[in-house]
Amino acid sequence: MDINEQIRAMLAEHPIVLFMKGTPQFPMCGFSSRAVQALTQAGAEFLAVNVLADPQIRAALPHFANWPTFPQLFIQGELIGGCDISGARGHACRCHRGDHRQTQAPTGKTA
Numbered sequence: 083m084d085i086n087e088q089i090r091a092m093l094a095e096h097p098i099v100l101f102m103k104g105t106p107q108f109p110m111c112g113f114s115s116r117a118v119q120a121l122t123q124a125g126a127e128f129l130a131v132n133v134l135a136d137p138q139i140r141a142a143l144p145h146f147a148n149w150p151t152f153p154q155l156f157i158q159g160e161l162i163g164g165c166d167i168s169g170a171r172g173h174a175c176r177c178h179r180g181d182h183r184q185t186q187a188p189t190g191k192t193a
Contacts (some may be wrong), residue, residue, distance in 0.1 A: 085142040093159040098128035101143055102153040106130050113165035117153040120165075 083091070092099055098121070104110030106118045121128050133140040133152055144150045147161045155162045 085138045086146055089139065089143060089146050092129065092131065093156050096129040097158055098126055099131060099156045100128050100153055101131045101133050101139065101156075103132070103134050105132050110134060111152075113151075114153045117155060117165045121155075 102114035104114055109115035109118055147154055151164055153164055
């Protein structure tokens with residue numbers, strides 16, 4: 083499975099996916115931290131993908147999504163945007179899945 087197929091599979095499997103620098107517990111940039119905070123405050127369950135841990139995803143996602151920076155927030159497979167959008171549209175998370183809790187791919191495994 084090529085990297086674009088892996089990204090599509092993640093988006094198909096999880097209603098909310100945040101591609102970020104670091105992890106929700108240890109974000110590696112302020113923008114990723116703010117996106118996690120917005121999703122958490124909205125009560126959203128989301129898959130967090132650490133792009134720093136997977137150079138293939140980090141390189142491919144800007145081309146896949148036509149969005150050059152991280153974080154990148156996808157809801158129902160659609161790119162919503164980055165940190166600026168997720169804060170303004172945090173309510174959108176509640177509209178898609180009801181009660182949400184944060185989830186993360188297992189450590190050391192590509193999400």
